[in-house]
Amino acid sequence: MQEAVLNNILTRRSIRKFQSKPVPLEILEKIVEAGLYAPSARNSQPWHFTVVAGLDRVARITAELKAAVARMPDNPYRAVVGSAAYTVNYANAPVFILVSAAPDSSPVVAADCSLALGTMFLAAHALGIGSCWINQLGSACGEPGFRAFLTQLGVPEKTTFTVAGPSALPRAILPPLLPASPEALTM
Ligand SMILES: Cc1cc2nc3c(=O)[nH]c(=O)nc-3n(C[C@H](O)[C@H](O)[C@H](O)COP(=O)(O)O)c2cc1C
Numbered sequence: 001m002q003e004a005v006l007n008n009i010l011t012r013r014s015i016r017k018f019q020s021k022p023v024p025l026e027i028l029e030k031i032v033e034a035g036l037y038a039p040s041a042r043n044s045q046p047w048h049f050t051v052v053a054g055l056d057r058v059a060r061i062t063a064e065l066k067a068a069v070a071r072m073p074d075n076p077y078r079a080v081v082g083s084a085a086y087t088v089n090y091a092n093a094p095v096f097i098l099v100s101a102a103p104d105s106s107p108v109v110a111a112d113c114s115l116a117l118g119t120m121f122l123a124a125h126a127l128g129i130g131s132c133w134i135n136q137l138g139s140a141c142g143e144p145g146f147r148a149f150l151t152q153l154g155v156p157e158k159t160t161f162t163v164a165g166p167s168a169l170p171r172a173i174l175p176p177l178l179p180a181s182p183e184a185l186t187m
Pocket residue numbers: 012013014015016132133134135136178
């Protein structure tokens with residue numbers, strides 16, 4: 001059991017190509033349940049998870065994000081979000097999980113939400129589902145048009161910090177493991 005848990009941690013990879021089959025609801029429920037059990041500063045649990053399932057709905061997110069970024073001259077992701085590679089990477093994911101929180105709901109809200117997402121990535125991997133963090137959504141969640149769209153999706157109004165990870169069945173062959181940086185460890 002311990003070996004299996006450690007192996008799950010060591011073999012998780014960010015997945016950017018997906019099968020188009022839907023992720024079964026019971027699997028999605030297990031993934032978000034794992035996220036709800038993530039640790040958080042002072043047990044603030046500041047997050048809200050919005051699960052957006054369906055190829056059409058996910059494609060709409062990427063289209064709305066692209067349009068929002070085009071309206072934001074200073075957005076740091078203009079080149080990335082406008083590129084074909086961006087669309088290829090994420091538009092075919094059958095599920096996005098948006099993690100949002102009110103900025104003042106925890107002393108370290110970004111850390112809390114990040115850990116929840118990381119926990120869901122590991123749970124997803126254990127259940128045979130690939131996932132990847134998408135940073136670009138967070139950069140546009142204050143843009144009025146995109147914010148209105150997030151509200152339509154069910155992302156609570158008061159939340160402004162948003163991170164997102166698409167989850168989906170991974171491609172058949174996982175990318176090779178990346179070596180961990182040797183400078184990151186002293187023992
Ligand atoms: C805070 C954070 C932001 C990230 N943003 C993106 C992103 O916007 N797009 C993307 O494709 N991957 C993103 N990633 C995934 C990293 O590129 C990936 O974790 C890293 O290259 C290591 O690869 P691995 O996850 O397969 O081990 C992000 C990861 C983190 C932790």
